[in-house]
Amino acid sequence: MKRIRIDEKYCMGCRLCEVHCIVQHSKTKNILKTYMGECSKPAPRIFVEEKGYVTFALQCRHCEDAPCLDACMTGAMYRDKETGAVLCSEDKCVGCWMCIMVCPFGVISRSSDKKIASKCDLCMGEDMPVCVKNCPNEALKYEDSKD
Amino acid sequence: MAKRPTPTEFIVERDKDRCIACQVCVRMCSNDVHIYDADTNTVTSDNSKCVGCHFCETLCPTDAITIKKNESSFKPNANWSVSVISDITKQAETGGVILTGMGCDKPYTIYWDHILLNASQVTNPSIDPLREPMELRRYIGRKPDKIELDYNKKGKIELKTMLEKQLKLEVPIMFSAMSYGSVSLNTCISLAKASHELGIFYNTGEGGLHKSLYKYGKNTIIQIASGRFGVHPEYLRTGAAIEIKIGQGAKPGIGGHLPGEKVSKEVSEARMIPEGTDAISPAPHHDIYSIEDLRQLIHALKEATDYEKPVGVKIAAVHNVVPIASGVARAGADYIAIDGMRGGTGAAPKVIRDNVGIPIEFAIAAVDARLREEGIRTKVSLIAAGGFRSSGDVIKAIALGADAVYIATSALIALGCSQCQKCYTGKCNWGIATQDPYLTKRLNPEIGVQRLKNLIRAWSLEIKDMLGGMGINSIDSLCGNRTHLRGIGLSDRELEILGIKSAGEPQ
Amino acid sequence: MKTLKTEYLIIGNSASGAACIEGIRKIDKTGSITVISDENTFNYSRPLISYFLAGKVKKEEMPFRDKKFYSKNNVKLILGNMAKKLDTKKRIVCLSHGEKNIFNKLLIAIGGSPIIPEIKGSWLDGVFAFTTFGDVVAIKDYIKNHTVKRAIVIGGGLIGLKAVEALIELGIKVSIVELADRILSTTFDTKASEIIQDALRKTGCNIFSNNTVVEILGKDNNKKVKSVTLKTRKQVPADLVITAIGVSPNIQLVKNTSISINKGILVDETMQTNVKDIYAAGDVCEKNIPIWPNAFKQGRIAGENMAGGNAVYTGGIAMNSVELCGIPTISIGKTSLEQDKYKILEMHKKEELIYKKIVLENNHIVGCIFVGNIERAGIYTGLIINRVDISNVKDTLLEEDFGILALPEKYRKHLVGDVGLEV
Amino acid sequence: MNRNISKLQRIDARDLNYRELNRLIKDAANEGIKNIHLTNVNGQRYIGTGVNNAPKININGVPGNDLGAFMDGCSINVSGNGEDGIGNTMNSGRIVINGSAGDILGYSMRGGEIFVKGNVGYRVGIHMKSYKNMYPVIIIGGCARDFLGEYMAGGLLIVLGLNRKSKNPIVGSYCGTGMHGGKIFIRGNVEPWQLGKEVRVYEPNKNKDDFSLIEKYLRQYCELFSLDFDSIIKTNFTKLLPGSSRPYGKLYAY
Amino acid sequence: MRHSEQEKLISGCSVAGIMNESGRKISGEAIIRSIAVMRERSNGLGGGFSAYGIYPKFKNYFAFHMMYDDKKAMADAEGYLKTNYRVVKSEEIPTIEDKSIKNRPLLWRYFVELKDKVKNLYYDLTEEDIVVNDVMKINAEIEGAFVTSSGKNMGIFKGIGYPEDIGRYYKLEEYRAYIWIAHGRFPTNSVGWWGGAHPFGLLNWSVVHNGEISSYGINKRYLENFGYRCSLFTDTEVILYLFDLLVRKHKLPFDIVCKIIDAPLWEEIDRNGDDEERELLKTLRIIYSSALINGPFSIIISDGNIMMGLNDRVKLRPLVSLKDGDTVYMATEECAIREVCKSKKEIYYSKSSEPIIGKLKN
Structure with missing residues (x-):
């Protein structure tokens, strides 16, 4: 199963991943429209952290033993059978934020309209998550995980 | 003010x-x-x-x-x-003093662009390198004039010649000296790893050897320059060859200062100097004020490494490069690297960079000619350096007489460099000429290695194509083969020095 | 009389029960599983009842596992049937409908029952608990069929407040009666409580703190609720009264068996009771913190162990996430301690209704409160659960950009170094 | 284990060229011989270079240039004078010259000690540098010529000026020019014209650290050459330090 | 075999000199041994010796040592010589048979004196001036002929090879001289030209040089002002001509000449507390700025009376010396002296710009 590997050493902190994540999860998937046209652009599902010269972009790790899955009382958070990815079903989420509370990575956030949880979906449907595809320094890689 | x-x-x-x-x-x-x-x-x-x-x-x-x-x-x-x-x-x-980085950008004539290559027609078939053998391998090192053979009791031929240590190049292109300090460790790693995978060599410059680079020792030419930074027994033992740097094309005759702020912990360890202190390379080696002193250092290094490694000398292409190169050969150098005035640098006074030295084209042509005239060309290998932009430049240099070429600027461009010439500020946005950890990580060596390998691969393919066109299937047959070169738009004097005929003149 | 034999018997079909199925199936793909539930719905998310009440969630959206869940996991589901008797020696559970179930491994996950205060008039129509789907369906019906303009919620804890919020959503004016000096007193500190109180008051909600209901008064032949009398003798009119002062473990089934109990069932770290092969999970257990994630996790651990695994429950901490009046809040661990041995870090932006508090004990975080801004709160949960020494980052804990990067490298690498979480 | 350790090997260097001589030295060292005694040395270069196992090498005669170049750990004792380039880029070990030595002694030396009883020539101690626990030390009993300690980046240089005629300056001109690290101690005074632009003059004796630093090496030196430490240390020393670790920081426009 | 004009050939080297100040003569054996020790410093492409006091029988005649590429050159040169000079003796310079010595030119020597009519013709020139002009002319204009030396009672013996081989080739152990100067050459290229070896000579001057003269271009043009023709393709010849110009023509004492070619740094001059001396040094520098020799060098030069060793201004080349009684030794390396001088006396390490002088008594 493919997962995003973070190579902290080579993250430049440019946040292009963030930009592309936002665009990918927007209505139009058009960068200009997303930023300049759509009334509210989606929240990024990738978190670029920066401390001194170290930066890295973190998104859902799709944990094998995912606390968010346990915590989700509606079953909105589920594991995709095919890819093993932890996904959030927008229809089912009621915004109780249990998932936010238990995710040790802090990579689930409230959606831009604050109604439901928003998290990395590995850009389902794309060959490669857009953060990985657009990382100019290959600090993110989409690789088969060890297991 | x-x-x-x-x-x-x-x-x-x-x-x-x-x-x-x-x-x-x-x-x-x-x-x-x-x-x-x-x-x-x-x-x-x-x-x-x-x-x-x-x-x-x-x-x-x-x-x-x-x-x-x-x-x-x-x-x-x-x-x-x-x-x-x-x-x-x-x-x-x-x-x-006005500083600058990278090579001379003044619009002096680029002679490569005034030299044309030959191709076979009718009388001699061209070769299709995609399907037929095409050899690019070269050996760099001192070679005897003749082989010594013996016959054993059974009358079988036995090789008596003990060839001195040679550098085996799968492609006659190497990465020229760039010190860790002037460029980032990720740059060095990219160069080292790419060399390792390509079967060529990179050069440490005067940066010493970072511990993470020791594993590429077999593909490393270690440099000894006037500051002797990082030179210690382990360093000498690790490299495949030792290069004494006398001069650099971008700044012949002057030394260099790596400012203290670039001497990070890691740089300091590689150079074996305290963190944050200036690394000052004097203009001359203070143990070389004359040609016999160079011989002395060459042999000191050979003595220190038990004659197991080729010792080369890098000099800048200057007016007197011809006798100097001849002297270097006689001083016992196993190869001579000549760096033309368009060669790059991390930092040089602009006035020096733009006004001192001569183009590599003349230097390599004149030196090759003179060494042949003196009958010592076969003894020593010649490496040309200084602003090679394409496989075309490379193949022309080899035809003029180089055994191999050193490239650095084009390698850096492959890694991202856009020639802004601000290397000396240490703020290289591409993560190349900087030690700022926020910037150095921008060069991901994994990408770097791939890009360098791609570049060399592409050039190799082109060189093979050009060789094939000339009906040559080994780079050996092109080295010094000036009959395949013609000049265009050059004066008689220039043609004479380059040792080539004018376009339009038959063999 | 039917007698069924099953490898795994699970009594209870909420978080622990469902998680137990997943736990078992993680290891044992084939062993027979039977689930018994006294409720008629095949599963639903208990915390969702307030959303259902408010009409935000439809009935069919209540389940947290879809219908295929049981068939896919090859589970026999017995609904609307209650476990009446447990014979720990023979390993038999008798159901209210008379069936007997012989099991090899048993999980008791029958949760808790609402604590109904002994108040005069609590039998009146219009007085409800707020624990099960049934409760909410009943409340919904009641509202539909009666004119309900004012409601009293007894208990200003989280469940009570979720009820309050649902009622407000339905346009009902709500009063809260709380025994303590403020609402949410067990989960929040004063400041956080006040933020929520202020917000509730803005919506027209009355809050009677330091107060209790001493009597519920009726009308229409004393059948339906009319008003309540508070401790302070104040009369508060109400068309609906909801009691939400907590739950207590359902230990009826195990009373008089060899299973050790106190207030709840006693279990070890593998979730096993003192009787071999009999497990318990969720609110039925002693000293459990009655929250969904804990119940779920316990259920899964019990399931894994029942199937021969060796999972360990390291203990849950109190944590709650709830959005009230549009203000998201999260509280984790010890939050309202003011003793000397704790160091408190606070950030309060009054205008923005943002409040953050971190409680430290010997360079470890033991609790936090987030009000208004809850982004990345889970990082702190992780630090609490993993008992990470944060002495080096103490000063940055409340900074805007505090993140994984700020954490001790070892912990960070532990979390991020590999794909996924290996805690 | 190795029975050779205490064994002394004598090598007559007469009519041997340097390569032959050094091969013999290296072979002996590789066998584990710890004491090598060379006689009739006259002009053979690179003695001590590339020699393993750090033997003691005693030299009778005049060793040629680059004595102990790139040397790592050997201990060399020269009965008389040495020539140019002694201890070139030396890493560790000790070279003792009982006479005088030529130019460029200790160039770029990173560790070890060079003790010269007599005078030294031009450009001694150029670009010496210390690194971590490697600390190069040169002590000169007599006088030094111009460019002493040029570009010095670390380590310790001591000039004693013993038996000096008053008209001979203890050091030549441009002493410490381009210096950006290390310490030079000169027994006696130096005039401003003798110094490079980049050095500053200090009085050392008040500083206890300086005294103990000098003492540490000078005692060894005195012991080697049977000199009286107390009478030598009595004279005031001049201490030279770089004015800046960035001597050329202001050389360039922005 | 000579190389194109304008090119100066660079060489590194070893030098050695032995002089007996009392004029007592020494066999060439010593100097051969002395220079041989420093074999590492040469590369077999040049060695040579100058010897003073070797032709006592002909001490009043100019001794022309000549090299010819071929018989024609010899005929041309002899024809030219005979027009101006009376040749009292001409002979082939004796050598041993040595196959290892390559590209041997024809080696001849002539003992000559100027014809009176020539002296009269150039009445405003000294005999020496005329000789200098003729040497310049032969070297520059007669194809294949080269004047190796042209002094009295002295001669230069040089060629391509290691110096000790060249010495043996010329059988120098059979000569006896009170001054011997030797050179082992390490040219940066091989000019198979014997004339390129050191010493270079003119009249009684002979000089050996180790180093490279960066000021060569201006020194050469300066000398050309005064009629010297630098045709030997070596930077060393300018040293020779500068001495000839300054000592013989400008009549300057040796120590002053040293202050010209090795002028003190302005800093030193400015520091000099002696007003007169400072003015002198300043004036010398101003007038003779083009005669300053820059770049690394150590030289040994002689005119038969004095043997002087000299270093450049910042002592970029090695030179040591030793005086044992009335014998003065100079060499690049101490070992060269120790090889032939058994005295335990201390070696003297030259300072920059400091002339080391051996002087013939009376």
């Missing part, structure tokens, strides 16, 4: 209709050109800080940025150009 404004060199053009204020440019510019205003959610620029490295342009996700040369300037004046006036202004303010 108050800074007097000089025209900004570049203008950052930002297409307001495309700028999404994502601030990638703001975050990525080490020169603080881009400024984000949170109140208006807009990004503006301070053009005066732009060095024209184009990093922001490359990253901008909406192509909203274009970096343009500022055409507005003082009144046009053929003599007093903007750069001349700017330099004078800077010097009037600081009393300092």
Whole structure:
């Protein structure tokens, strides 16, 4: 199963991943429209952290033993059978934020309209998550995980 | 003293209709050109800080940025150009030497562009390198004039010649000296690993050897320069060859200062000097003031390494390069690397870079000719360096007489360098000529290695194509084979020095 | 009389029960599983009842596992049937309908029952508990069929407040009666409580703190609720009364068996009771913190162990996430301790209704409160659960950009170094 | 284990060229011989270079240039004078010259000690540098010529000026020019014209650290050459330090 | 075999000199041994010796040592010589048979005196001036002929090879001289030209040089002002001509000449407390700025009376010396002296710009 590997050493902190994540999860998937046209652009599902010269972009790790899955009382958070990815079903989420509370990575956030949880979906449907595809320094890689 | 404004060199053009204020440019510019205003959610620029490295342009996700040369300037004046006036202004303010980075950019004739290659027609078949063998392997090192054979009791031939240590190059291209310190460790790792995978060599410059690079020792030419940085027994043992650096094409005759702020912990360990102190390379080696002193150092190094490694000498292409090269050969060097005036540098006084030395084309042609005349060309290998831009330049240099070439600037361009010439500031946005950890990580060696390998692969393919066209299937047959070269637009004198005929002249 | 034999018997079909199925199936793909539930719905998310009440969630959206869940996991589901008797020696559970179930491994996950205060008039129509789907369906019906303009919620804890919020959503004016000096007194500190109180008051909600209901008064032949009398003798009119003062473990089934109990069932760290092969999970257990994630996790651990695994429950901490009046809040661990041995870090932006508090004990975080801004709160949960020494980052804990990067490198690498979480 | 350790090997260097001589030295060292005694040395270069196992090498005669170049750990004792380039880029070990030595002694030396009883020539101690626990030390009993300690980046240089005629300056001109690290101690005074632009003059004796630093090496030196430490240390020393670790920081325009 | 004009050939080297100040003569054996020790410093492409006091029978005649590429060159040169000079003796310079010595030119020597009519013709020139002009002319204009030395009671013996081989080739152990100067050459290229070896000679001057003269271009043009023709393709010849110009023509004492070619740094001059001396040094520098020799060098030069060793201004080349009684030794390396001088006396390490002088008594 493919997962995003973070190579902290080579993250430049440019946040292009963030930009592309936002665009990918927007209505139009058009960068200009997303930023300049759509009334509210989606929240990024990738978190670029920066401390001194170290930066890295973190998104859902799709944990094998995912606390968010346990915590989700509606079953909105589920594991995709095919890819093993932890996904959030927008229809089912009621915004109780249990998932936010238990995710040790802090990579689930409230959606831009604050109604439901928003998290990395590995850009389902794309060959490669857009953060990985657009990382100019290959600090993110989409690789088969060890297991 | 108050800074007097000089025209900004570049203008950052930002297409307001495309700028999404994502601030990638703001975050990525080490020169603080881009400024984000949170109140208006807009990004503006301070053009005066732009060095024209184009990093922001490359990253901008909406192509909203274009970096343009500022055409507005003082009144046009053929003599007093903007750069001349700017330099004078800077010097009037600081009393300092004008520094620059990378190779000479003055519009001197590039002789490579005045040399044409041959191809077979009718009388001699050209070769299709895709399907037929095409050899690019070269050996660098001292070679005897003749082989010594013996016959054993059974009458079987036995080889008596003990060939001295040679460097085996799968492609006659190597990465020229760039020190760790002047370039980042990731640059060094890229060069080292690529060399390892390509079966060629890279050169440490005077940067010593970082512990993570020891594993590439078999593909490393270690350099000994005047500052002797990082030179210790382990260093000498690790390299495949030792190169005494006498001069550098970009700055013949002068030394260098790696400023203390670039001497990070890691750099300090590789160079074996305390962190944060200047690394000063004197102009000369203080143990070499004459040719016999060079011989002394060559043999000291051979003695120190039990005669197990080739010892080469790198000199800058200067007016007297011919006798100097001859002397170097006689002093016992196993190879001579000649660096032409268009060779790069991390930092050099601009006046030196742009006015001292001669182009590699003349140097390599003249030296090869003289060594042949003196009957010592076969003993020593010649490596040409200094501004090789393409496989075309490479193959012409080899035809003029080089055994192999050193490339550095083109390797850096492969790694991202855009020739902004600001290496000496240590703020290289591409993560190449910097030790700032925020910047160095921008060069991911995994990408770097691949790009370098791609470059060399591409050039190799082209060289094979050109060789095939000439009906040659081994680079051995091209080395020094000037019959395949013709000059165009050159004076008789230039043709004579290059040792080639004019276009239109038959064999 | 039917007698069924099953490898795994699970009594209870809420978080622990469902998680137990997943736990078992993680290891044992084939062993027979039977689930018994006294409720008629095949599963639903208990915390969702307030959303259902408010009409935000439809009935069919209540389940947290879809219908295929049981068939896919090859589970026999017995609904509307209650476990009446447990014979721990023979390993038999008798159901209210008379069936007997012989099991090899048993999980008791029958949760808790609402604590109904002994108040005069609590038998009146219009007085409800707020624990099960049934409760909410009943409340909904009641509202539909009666004119309900004012409601009293007894108990200003989280469940009570979720009820309050649902009622407000339905346009009902709500009063809260709380025994303590403020609402949410067990989960929040004063400041956080006040933020929520202020917000509730703005919506027209009355809060009677330091107060209790001493009597519920009726009308229409004393059948339906009319008003309540508070401790302070104040009369508060109400068309609906909801009691939400907590739950207590359902230990009826195990009373008089060899299973050790106190207030709840006693279990070890593998979730096993003192009787081999009999497990318990969720609110039925002693000293459990009655929250969904804990119940779920316990259920899964019990399931894994029942199937021969060796999972360990390291203990849950109190944590709650709830959005009230549009203000998201999260509280984790010890939050309202003011003794000397704790160091308190606070950030309060009054205008923005943002409040953050971190409680430290010997360079470890033991609790936090987030009100208004809850982004990345889970990082702190992780630090609490993993008992990470944060002495080096103490000063940055409340900074805007505090993140994984700020954490001790070892912990960071532990979290991020590999794909996924290996805690 | 190795029975050779205490064994002394004598090598007559007469009519041997340097390569032959050094091969013999290296072979002996590789066998584990710890004491090598060379006689009739006259002009053979690179003695001690590339020699393993750090033997003691005693030299009778005049060893040629680059004595102990790149040397690592050997201990060399020269009965008389040495020539140019002694201890070139030396890593560790000790070279003792009982006479005088030529130019460029200790160039770029990173560790070890060079003790010269007599005078030394031009450009001694150029670009010496210390690194971590490697600390190069040169002590000169007599006088030094111009460019002493040029570009010095670390380590310790001591010039004693013993048996000096008053008209001979203890050091030549441009002493410490380009110096950006390390310490030079000169027994006696130096005039401003003798010094490079980049050095500053200090009085050392008040500083206890200086005294103990000098003492540490000078005692060894005195013991080697049977000199009286107390009478030598009595004279005032001049201490030279670099004015800046960035001597050329202001050389360039922005 | 000579190389194109304008090119100076660079060489590194070893030098050695032995002089007996009392005029007592020494066999060439010593100097051969002395220079041989420093074999590492040469590369077999040049060695040579000058010897003073070797032709006592002909001490009043100019001794022309000549090299010819071929018989024609010899005929041309002899024809030219005979027009101006009376040749009292001409002979082939004796050598041993040695196959290892390559590209041997024809080696001849002539003992000559100027014809009176020539002296009269150039009445405003000294005999020496005329000789200098003729040497210049032969070297520059007669194809294949080269004047190796042209002094009295002295001669230069040089060629391509290691110096000790060249010495043996010329059988120098059979000569006896009170001054011997030797050179081992390490040219940066192989000019198979014997004339390129050191010493270079003119009249009684002979000089050996180790180093490279960076000021060569201006020294050469300066000398050309005074009629010297630098045709030997070596930077060393300018040293020779400068001494000839300054000592013989400008009549300057040796120590003053040293202050010209090795002028003190302005800093030193400015520091000089002696007003007169400072003015002298300043004037010398101003007038003779083009005669300053820059770049690394150590030389040994002699005119038959004095043997002087000299270093450049910042002592970029090695030179040591030793005086044992009335014998003066100079060499690049101490070992060269120790090889032939058994005295335990201390070696003297030259300072920059400091002339080391051996002087013939009376």
